[in-house]
Amino acid sequence: MKRNVAIVGGGQTHHAARRQDVSQPEMVNEAVLAALKDANMTMDDIDAVLLGNMEFFEGQHMTDCWLADSTGAFGKPGLKITTGGTVGATIIAAGAHHVASGLFDRVLCIGFEKQEEGDTNAILSGVAHPLFGRSMAGAAMGFFAMLGSSYMANFGATEEHSAMVAVKARQNARKNEYAHLKLNIKIEDVMNSRMLAYPIRMLDMCPASNGACAMVLADEKTAKDRCKKPVWLRAMETAHNEQFVLEWRDTSSTAPKFSDVAATRVYKKLGVKDPASYYDVFEIYEPATWAEILWYEDLHLCKKGEGFKLIEKGITEIDGSIPVNPSGGVLSTNCIGASAMLRIWEAALQIRGDAGGHQVPRDVHRALATGYGGTCWTVVTSLSDSLED
Amino acid sequence: MTDNALWPFEVEQHITAMSKYYAGKIGSRFYITLRDEGKIMAVKCPRCGKVYMPPRETCGPCFYNMKVDDMVEVGPEGVVETFTQVHYNEPVIPREAPFVYAVIKLDGADTGITHYLGDVDYENISIGMKVTPVLENERQGNILDIKHFKPV
Ligand SMILES: [Zn+2]
Numbered sequence: 001m002k003r004n005v006a007i008v009g010g011g012q013t014h015h016a017a018r019r020q021d022v023s024q025p026e027m028v029n030e031a032v033l034a035a036l037k038d039a040n041m042t043m044d045d046i047d048a049v050l051l052g053n054m055e056f057f058e059g060q061h062m063t064d065c066w067l068a069d070s071t072g073a074f075g076k077p078g079l080k081i082t083t084g085g086t087v088g089a090t091i092i093a094a095g096a097h098h099v100a101s102g103l104f105d106r107v108l109c110i111g112f113e114k115q116e117e118g119d120t121n122a123i124l125s126g127v128a129h130p131l132f133g134r135s136m137a138g139a140a141m142g143f144f145a146m147l148g149s150s151y152m153a154n155f156g157a158t159e160e161h162s163a164m165v166a167v168k169a170r171q172n173a174r175k176n177e178y179a180h181l182k183l184n185i186k187i188e189d190v191m192n193s194r195m196l197a198y199p200i201r202m203l204d205m206c207p208a209s210n211g212a213c214a215m216v217l218a219d220e221k222t223a224k225d226r227c228k229k230p231v232w233l234r235a236m237e238t239a240h241n242e243q244f245v246l247e248w249r250d251t252s253s254t255a256p257k258f259s260d261v262a263a264t265r266v267y268k269k270l271g272v273k274d275p276a277s278y279y280d281v282f283e284i285y286e287p288a289t290w291a292e293i294l295w296y297e298d299l300h301l302c303k304k305g306e307g308f309k310l311i312e313k314g315i316t317e318i319d320g321s322i323p324v325n326p327s328g329g330v331l332s333t334n335c336i337g338a339s340a341m342l343r344i345w346e347a348a349l350q351i352r353g354d355a356g357g358h359q360v361p362r363d364v365h366r367a368l369a370t371g372y373g374g375t376c377w378t379v380v381t382s383l384s385d386s387l388e389d
Numbered sequence: 390m391t392d393n394a395l396w397p398f399e400v401e402q403h404i405t406a407m408s409k410y411y412a413g414k415i416g417s418r419f420y421i422t423l424r425d426e427g428k429i430m431a432v433k434c435p436r437c438g439k440v441y442m443p444p445r446e447t448c449g450p451c452f453y454n455m456k457v458d459d460m461v462e463v464g465p466e467g468v469v470e471t472f473t474q475v476h477y478n479e480p481v482i483p484r485e486a487p488f489v490y491a492v493i494k495l496d497g498a499d500t501g502i503t504h505y506l507g508d509v510d511y512e513n514i515s516i517g518m519k520v521t522p523v524l525e526n527e528r529q530g531n532i533l534d535i536k537h538f539k540p541v
Contacts, residue, residue, distance in 0.1 A: 019411070023410065023412055025446045025447065058410070069449035070446050117410050117411065118406065122406040122407075130402055
C-alpha cells in the first residue's frame, strides 16, 4: 500500500433478533457513536463515510440516502457499498484504499443489517442465477448443505463434527456481551435440533440478527499521534469464483477456489510460511458449521480433508493452539452487512487485548479475518500490532 | 441453426418481499400523534434551531441526536413550494392519474414534505398558495392518514 493504514477505533451494537426499539438510522447511529468514542474523535475529524449492507434486504435501496444524517455523512464525501456477505470487509478494504491512496486521512466505515424489517429469504433468491438458479434458491442454506454432504462423503467426517463447531460458537458467544445467540448447548442439543436441509440442522445455521458495526481507519501519522493501540491493516485480498463453478461444494476438487486463492495471496504478500503459527487468532465468516471446517483447510491451518480433526481435538477452541472465532462468529451473530466487518473488528479487539470476556488467553500480535460474499467469493484481511512484519 | 436464426427468449421471474420498518422514537411519536390526535409533529434541533418536517432522528449539519421532547407541532396550514400534475398511472402510487403532487412547507417548519393536492383545479394552483391538510376519519398510522392538502 502507498501509505500504511490503521484501525484507530471501532464499535458495535448489541446484536439481537428484535430491535423494535430503534429505527434503522437509530441503530446505525449507536455503532457510529461507539466507534467515534473509541477513536476519541468527533464527526468533525472524519473526512469521508463509507456505508454498506446487503442490497435490498430490508426492501430499501440507497440506504446511504436514508441514513445520511445518522451516519454523520451529511455533507461529506462517501460511498455506499454492497457486496453481499462480504460487504463489511469490502467497506474496510475500500476505506483502507482511500486512506492508503492519500485521498483521505480518516475514514468512517459502517456496516449494518436490520434483518427483521425485510423478507431476506425472498431477496436472497435474487442472488441466484436468474435464468437457471432462482427456482431452486431458498436462502443460503442449500449451498452449505451440499458442501457438508460432499465433505462427509469424501473425508469421513460425521454430523457430530459439525455439531462441535456449533457448540464452540455458542459457548464462545456466551463470553461476548454483544453476541446474539448465547446458548449453553451440548453436542446432543445440536443433533436433536430440527433438520433443515441435510446435514444442516437448526443449530448448524447462523441466526438472522439486527445490528451494526463501525470502524475508523486512519493514516500512519494520525494513528501514531492519536491512537494508543493502532491495529495495522497489513494486507487485504479479494477473490471470486463463478456461481456455477461447483468446486466449492465438491470438496474433493483441487481446482482453484476463491477462499484458498485469496489466503494464498495474502500469505505470499506477507511472507507467511505457516499461518497456524504466524497468526495468533482467526475470525472467519462461517454462516454454517461446515463452512468453518472448510475454512480451516482453505486457510492452510491443516491439510485438505483434515479440517474436522482440528475441531475434534479442540485445537480451534478459545484456549486452543489455533483459536478460531472466540467472538462466537457468524454462527452466533449474523447482521449480514455488519458480519464481515465484525470479523475484522473482533480481530482488532483481540490484538488490542480489548475483547473482554472472549479475549484469547495468549499474547495476540497478528490476526486473520475472512468474509463470504454471496456464495463464491471472499475478502481476506490480515491485521497486526506492528508495521515491521 | 445459425445464431441469428434464433429468436429472443424471455425467462419470467417474480419476487415478492414484504417489509416493515420500526419508526424509532421520533417516527413513532409522529405517527401516533397523527393517528390519535390528528396533529402534525416536526422536530426542532436544539443546536441550530432548524425545524425538520418530516421529522428525523439526527440533525445532519450538527450531527446531533434529537429527542422526543424536541418535537414541535407544525401547521396544519402550509404553503406550496413547487408542484406538478402527473398524467400516468403506476401500481405503487395510490392515486389515479391525473393527480397533483406538491412540496408543502408547513407553518413553523423549515423543510417541505411531498404530498398530494386535492379539492383543487390544476389551473388554479400557484407556488406560495396557502393549503391545509384533509385528514382521514379512520386513521391507520401512515402518511396517507393525511388524504391530501387543499387550498385554504
Ligand atoms: Zn442542528
